[in-house]
Amino acid sequence: MGKHRSKNPARAGGRKPINRDDNGGTGDWKKFDPTDMNNEAFEQYYKAQGIVSEEEWTDFMACLRKELPVTFRVTGSRAHADTINDIIRTAYVPNMLDVEFEGNKIEPPSQLAWYPGGLGWQIEAPKRAVRKTEPFRLFQRFLVGETEVGNLSRQEAVSMIPPLFLDVEPHHLCLDMCAAPGSKTAQIIEALNPHHTASTGLLIANDSDYKRTHMLVHQTGRMPSKGLIVTNYDASMYPTIKLGAGKTLQFDRILADVPCSGDGTLRKNIEIWGKWGAADGNSLHGLQLRILERAMTMLKPGGRLVYSTCSFNPSEDEAVIAAGLNARPGQFSIVDVSAQLPNLKRRPGKTSWKVGTQPDAKTSKEIAWYETHEEYRQAVENGTEKEKDRGKGLPSTLWPPANATELGLEKCLRLLPHDQNTGGFFVCVLEKRASKNSAPATTEEPTSSSSLKRPASPAAPQAAETKRAREKSPVAESSSGVATPAEVSTPATTASGPAKKEKRDLSFKEDPYSYVDPEHAEIKSIIERFQFKDTFPKHNLLVRNEYGEPLRTVYLTNDVVKTIILNNDYTRLRIISAGVKSFARQDSQQRVEIGCKWRSPIDGILELLPHVGNGFVINASLVELRTLLQDHYPPIEKFANEEWKKVFEGRDMGCAIVKFQEGKEAGGELRLPMWLPVWKAKMSLSLMIDKREKSILSLRTFGEDICNPPPIQKDQNKPDATAETDPAAAEPVPEGEGEGSAGVALAVEESEEKAINA
Numbered sequence: 001m002g003k004h005r006s007k008n009p010a011r012a013g014g015r016k017p018i019n020r021d022d023n024g025g026t027g028d029w030k031k032f033d034p035t036d037m038n039n040e041a042f043e044q045y046y047k048a049q050g051i052v053s054e055e056e057w058t059d060f061m062a063c064l065r066k067e068l069p070v071t072f073r074v075t076g077s078r079a080h081a082d083t084i085n086d087i088i089r090t091a092y093v094p095n096m097l098d099v100e101f102e103g104n105k106i107e108p109p110s111q112l113a114w115y116p117g118g119l120g121w122q123i124e125a126p127k128r129a130v131r132k133t134e135p136f137r138l139f140q141r142f143l144v145g146e147t148e149v150g151n152l153s154r155q156e157a158v159s160m161i162p163p164l165f166l167d168v169e170p171h172h173l174c175l176d177m178c179a180a181p182g183s184k185t186a187q188i189i190e191a192l193n194p195h196h197t198a199s200t201g202l203l204i205a206n207d208s209d210y211k212r213t214h215m216l217v218h219q220t221g222r223m224p225s226k227g228l229i230v231t232n233y234d235a236s237m238y239p240t241i242k243l244g245a246g247k248t249l250q251f252d253r254i255l256a257d258v259p260c261s262g263d264g265t266l267r268k269n270i271e272i273w274g275k276w277g278a279a280d281g282n283s284l285h286g287l288q289l290r291i292l293e294r295a296m297t298m299l300k301p302g303g304r305l306v307y308s309t310c311s312f313n314p315s316e317d318e319a320v321i322a323a324g325l326n327a328r329p330g331q332f333s334i335v336d337v338s339a340q341l342p343n344l345k346r347r348p349g350k351t352s353w354k355v356g357t358q359p360d361a362k363t364s365k366e367i368a369w370y371e372t373h374e375e376y377r378q379a380v381e382n383g384t385e386k387e388k389d390r391g392k393g394l395p396s397t398l399w400p401p402a403n404a405t406e407l408g409l410e411k412c413l414r415l416l417p418h419d420q421n422t423g424g425f426f427v428c429v430l431e432k433r434a435s436k437n438s439a440p441a442t443t444e445e446p447t448s449s450s451s452l453k454r455p456a457s458p459a460a461p462q463a464a465e466t467k468r469a470r471e472k473s474p475v476a477e478s479s480s481g482v483a484t485p486a487e488v489s490t491p492a493t494t495a496s497g498p499a500k501k502e503k504r505d506l507s508f509k510e511d512p513y514s515y516v517d518p519e520h521a522e523i524k525s526i527i528e529r530f531q532f533k534d535t536f537p538k539h540n541l542l543v544r545n546e547y548g549e550p551l552r553t554v555y556l557t558n559d560v561v562k563t564i565i566l567n568n569d570y571t572r573l574r575i576i577s578a579g580v581k582s583f584a585r586q587d588s589q590q591r592v593e594i595g596c597k598w599r600s601p602i603d604g605i606l607e608l609l610p611h612v613g614n615g616f617v618i619n620a621s622l623v624e625l626r627t628l629l630q631d632h633y634p635p636i637e638k639f640a641n642e643e644w645k646k647v648f649e650g651r652d653m654g655c656a657i658v659k660f661q662e663g664k665e666a667g668g669e670l671r672l673p674m675w676l677p678v679w680k681a682k683m684s685l686s687l688m689i690d691k692r693e694k695s696i697l698s699l700r701t702f703g704e705d706i707c708n709p710p711p712i713q714k715d716q717n718k719p720d721a722t723a724e725t726d727p728a729a730a731e732p733v734p735e736g737e738g739e740g741s742a743g744v745a746l747a748v749e750e751s752e753e754k755a756i757n758a
């Protein structure tokens, strides 16, 4: 398993790979002092590589020493994103056109010229100006709120590029190999669900760092998808995924946004100035190549693979691509993407580069250059060069191969900071040839004969899967080439594990997965409550225990995810999460008066809406929203709207979905319709979103936080004190508060599930 990110990514002699997108959303800016921004070896190294011409060198270096503008992306399905974009353009930007700060005019936010649909933005204003001028401060507050609810994503401009070239369609089976913290994962999910329609595709978002996979779960919670699985694996040894009947999964799209030295992020991670060394890139080349080679193996013929780094270094960029192509002669080609994103300024990849070492970056800035691998080996033999990299020395794949000019490396893209005021990045788009001799679409080809040996990885203890028996059941294929779960021999309609039991990786501590029998009494109560139509995928309800028992949370997955879960032991794939959280138990007691004890968390509502019965969703206006935000459990009689009161009085206790119409009313404005879960108790209603989300919603809609503090519980140590003493009885405790706080709820959920698993 990889290591957790360090606050100082360039630590350990600059060898630690960069987790570059981490401070994307925090707004933390480090001390910015251009006089510290020097590194002789860096200049020597890149002057020799010729990644910019001599005439441009001064501009290149000057730009690297400038503060990086803040950039963000409007997220979500297209119609939704366009509305948010219009709000920025029409409600905020006009107020920022004539702002002055300390005698200088401050430029308003501008749209990134190359980003599709104008949904990418850049703020060049210095941070101080943003804090000290009213229009920018207001905009900043808007950005923070919208980022919290998932409508915006702070992301470096160049980091937005790789997923755009991936060209994802809603039916694609995709893998994001090094995904945390997940800014590109979010882009892929959006491409799979452009209109929030039922995507039949799949995205597996993987990271070798266990803690960072939880960042991924959090980040993707804002754009839930039934077709999402998060895994925790060393990408260079990613396991083969079984589909039943001896078939294995091959992906239509793979993103390999690999760990790298990160010198393209110098403008953001300014510590790199003091730490950078020529050895950094050389030492990462091996891992990067192994990840690329694994991606090449798992890609479907005709599929597309995007390799990217935030490093300028050819050792991590062109050298990796060249070695990957040469390991599979004739099977892959570099795609010419010059016509895509026409306004994006890019530089061609290099067909020649130099390999240099820097024996000790701390004591000497001198770089030793070696024309060839043989020359380097000679120096090792002579003792003038010490062997690094665990005694194996530098691999020959670091040097430009003899056929470098024939590989089409100039079709790679290098993004340079001074071209459009960004960070640096490298992107290469590869396509696997769909030839007669290619392996069938769902069968992986044998692993290539890379010259680099794969080291054992603690995150991949079960790699020897060839030894395992494969299922014998006949499996039909869906249009995506994946067997649909109903066709898999494992009983798909009952709680079940993999079709054939595999050996468990006992070191993997996450809870198991199983599908719930749709005839289970709890599921029947849910179907009845939400008046689900026949279209509701009741066979695809997943829980986190071995017995298919709906205890606290039920997730909804699509067919592809189900096929994967049924055919692979979850510990072998190290599955951290799957599907969308769709139902959460609201009432764990045996109260008979509550027929369905489940509510739909906000994450899952959009997935449920197409299936709920006509008339189940209750319409409301901002007047009702105001009351629901102000009080935690407003009595039904408090609502002025007679129609609304009547509807709720006619309903049993339990969950409802309320649609708040867009418009201006009650001192607020809602620009898009919004669906929220509401719980009806005996005499009151409650909005089922957590306290923080309520406050953000209040600020966005009414311009102020109108939410009153939650009522004090009468005896917090006494279980179910409310039910005993409150006339309203059975009042819900919204997620994120008191006993029902997300953390506590999760703990209860885990211990309950663990108890049944024990």
Ligand SMILES: C[S@@+](CC[C@H](N)C(=O)[O-])C[C@H]1O[C@@H](n2cnc3c(N)ncnc32)[C@H](O)[C@@H]1O
Pocket: 002, 003, 017, 018, 019, 020, 021, 159, 177, 178, 179, 180, 181, 182, 183, 184, 185, 206, 207, 208, 209, 212, 233, 234, 235, 236, 257, 258, 259, 260, 287
């Ligand atoms: C540059 S970051 C990825 C950024 C991410 N794609 C995004 O856009 O948010 C590289 C990631 O690779 C992960 N990583 C490092 N070594 C890995 C390996 N062998 N397999 C999988 N992930 C790895 C790190 O934990 C880190 O999260």
